[in-house]
Amino acid sequence: MKKEFPKGFLWGGATAACQLEGEFDKDGRGLSVSDIHAYNDKLNRMSVGEEFKENSNTIQQLKDNMENKELYFPKRYGIDFYNTYKEDLKLLKELGMKSFRFSFSWSRLFPKGNEDKVNEKGLEFYINLVDEIIKNGMEPIASIYHYDLPLNLTFTEDGFLSKKTISYFENYSKILLETFKEKIKYWIVINQINLFPVVLFGSFGIADDENGEVSESKRFNALHNQFVICAKVKALAKEINSNMLIGTMVADGHNYPIDCKPENIKLAIRKNRQEYWITDVQFRGEYPKNALNYFDENNIEINWIKDELELIKNNKMDFLGISYYFSKIVDAKKHNMKPESYMTNPESKANEWGWSVDPVGLYSTLINYWDRYEKPILIAENGFGFEDEITNNEIHDQNRIEYLKEHIKEVKDAIYDGANVIGFCSWGPIDLVSSGTAEMTKRYGFIYVDRDDFGRGTQKRIKKDSFYWYQQLIKENGENI
Ligand code: BG6
Numbered sequence: 001m002k003k004e005f006p007k008g009f010l011w012g013g014a015t016a017a018c019q020l021e022g023e024f025d026k027d028g029r030g031l032s033v034s035d036i037h038a039y040n041d042k043l044n045r046m047s048v049g050e051e052f053k054e055n056s057n058t059i060q061q062l063k064d065n066m067e068n069k070e071l072y073f074p075k076r077y078g079i080d081f082y083n084t085y086k087e088d089l090k091l092l093k094e095l096g097m098k099s100f101r102f103s104f105s106w107s108r109l110f111p112k113g114n115e116d117k118v119n120e121k122g123l124e125f126y127i128n129l130v131d132e133i134i135k136n137g138m139e140p141i142a143s144i145y146h147y148d149l150p151l152n153l154t155f156t157e158d159g160f161l162s163k164k165t166i167s168y169f170e171n172y173s174k175i176l177l178e179t180f181k182e183k184i185k186y187w188i189v190i191n192q193i194n195l196f197p198v199v200l201f202g203s204f205g206i207a208d209d210e211n212g213e214v215s216e217s218k219r220f221n222a223l224h225n226q227f228v229i230c231a232k233v234k235a236l237a238k239e240i241n242s243n244m245l246i247g248t249m250v251a252d253g254h255n256y257p258i259d260c261k262p263e264n265i266k267l268a269i270r271k272n273r274q275e276y277w278i279t280d281v282q283f284r285g286e287y288p289k290n291a292l293n294y295f296d297e298n299n300i301e302i303n304w305i306k307d308e309l310e311l312i313k314n315n316k317m318d319f320l321g322i323s324y325y326f327s328k329i330v331d332a333k334k335h336n337m338k339p340e341s342y343m344t345n346p347e348s349k350a351n352e353w354g355w356s357v358d359p360v361g362l363y364s365t366l367i368n369y370w371d372r373y374e375k376p377i378l379i380a381e382n383g384f385g386f387e388d389e390i391t392n393n394e395i396h397d398q399n400r401i402e403y404l405k406e407h408i409k410e411v412k413d414a415i416y417d418g419a420n421v422i423g424f425c426s427w428g429p430i431d432l433v434s435s436g437t438a439e440m441t442k443r444y445g446f447i448y449v450d451r452d453d454f455g456r457g458t459q460k461r462i463k464k465d466s467f468y469w470y471q472q473l474i475k476e477n478g479e480n481i
Helices: 060-066 083-097 120-135 150-157 163-179 200-204 215-242 262-284 288-295 306-312 359-373 398-416 464-477
Strands: 008-016 098-101 139-145 186-190 245-251 255-257 320-325 328-330 378-384 421-427 445-447 461-463
Touching: 008 139, 008 378, 008 464, 060 150, 060 328, 083 120, 083 445, 083 461, 083 464, 098 421, 120 139, 120 163, 139 163, 150 163, 150 215, 163 215, 186 215, 200 215, 215 245, 215 262, 245 262, 255 262, 255 378, 262 288, 262 328, 262 359, 320 359, 359 378, 359 398, 378 398, 378 445
Parallel strands: 008 098, 008 421, 098 139, 139 186, 186 245, 245 320, 255 328, 320 378, 378 421
Antiparallel strands: 445 461
C-alpha cells in the first residue's frame, strides 16, 4: 500500500476574526474580550520546560484597559482583513489552498451579545466573505467562537458561566446556520475547547476575582455550558440542513512521560485520559468516571440540568478538529492532575517563545484520537511562529518549510496507519496578530504582511519562500513529501 493523501484532501489555512479582521468599531461592531488585550514588552516568551501563565483580568483591569488611550491593542486592527479580504483571498487561491478556516466575530453580528436581532451590516460582511472564499475555489470551514466573546457578556453574565449565555449563543448560531446552510459544510463550534487552562479569559470571558483567579468550579461549569452549546448547535443543524457537519476542536492533547519510570508513565496515562474526557463527553455523550472523580475530589459541583445531559447524549459531534503545536511532558516529581500542570518538551529545540518542535507528537495525537473515536479528523491548525527576516523584499523562511514538512510527513504516516484525516490547515497562511502575545513579530504565514507590533508599515503583502513550497506540495497532493 502506498503512503498517500486521499483525493480531495482539504489542504488549507486557518485564521480567526480577532487576529486579522481589524475595524473593531466599524459598521456597528461591539467590543470583544480580545480587543482589550494590550501589546506589552513582557511578552509570554517562555523558556523550554516552563509552564504557561496567563495575564490577570479583574473587572477593574478590564475597565482600565477599555479606557486606556496610551496602550496599543493590536487585535482591534488585525491585518485590516475587513478591507483587504478580496485581495488576500486571491493570493491564497494562487497558493492553491483548497480550504480556508475563518471565524465569525460574535460582536460584529451581535455587538452586545444579547440582542434579538442581528447587526445587518455585520452579516453582510460575512455573506460577502463566504461568497468570496467559494469564488476562489476554497471550502469554507467556519468557527463560530474563537476567543472573542462580546465584552458586554463578561460584565453582565460572567461570560460562559451563565446559562443565559447559552441561549444568546444559540440565537447567534441559528442565524449563521440558517444563512449559510447551503454554503458551509464544516463548522467548528468552539476553538480549542480544552485549552481553557492556558487561554482562560479568551475561552470563557470570566473576569478574575481580586486574587487574579477563576476558580476550578467556575471553569468546569463554563466548560459544561460550552458542551451544552455544542449540542444545541448540532441539534439546530439537524433541523436546518443535516448535511452540515458540526465539529468540536481540541488543542494538542498528548502527554509523554519524562522517562520510563513507572510513576511517570502512569501520570502520563492519567493525564491523557483526563484530556480525553472532554472529547468523551462530545463523542460518547457522557462524562466519564475519571471526570466525575475529579469533580468529587476537588469539591466541584456542576450545575447540570437533566435535560442538558440528555441533549449532549443525543447530539454528538460529527468530526474532530485538532490544533497541534507541541507535545507535552509530565514528570511525577513536578506535575499533578491539575489540567494546567505539564511542560513543553525539554528534549526538542524550540522557538523564541519556548514552543518546542516535535513532529512525532502529531502522529501520536492523531492516532490516539482516531483509535478512540473513529471520527474524521481535521488538522485545524499547525505551524510555527518565527520572526521573519526580510531582505530585498524577499523572505527565505526555510525553518518554516522544514517545520511543516516534518509535521506533514507524520500526518501521512498516520493516514497510512489508518487514521481518517480529511484536511490540514496551516495556522495563519497570511501573517496575523498572535493570539497569545498580541504581537505581529511571531509570524506563521506563507504571505508576509508588512506591519509591525504597533501596526506601522506599508501593509504590503509579500510571498515568502514557503509560499512556493506549499503551493507545490498542494499541487502534488503531498506525493513527494
Ligand atoms: C492556537 C489558537 O492556540 O494557537 C490561535 O487557536 C493562535 O488563535 C495559535 O494564534 C498560535 O498561537 P500564538 O499565540 O502564537 O498566536
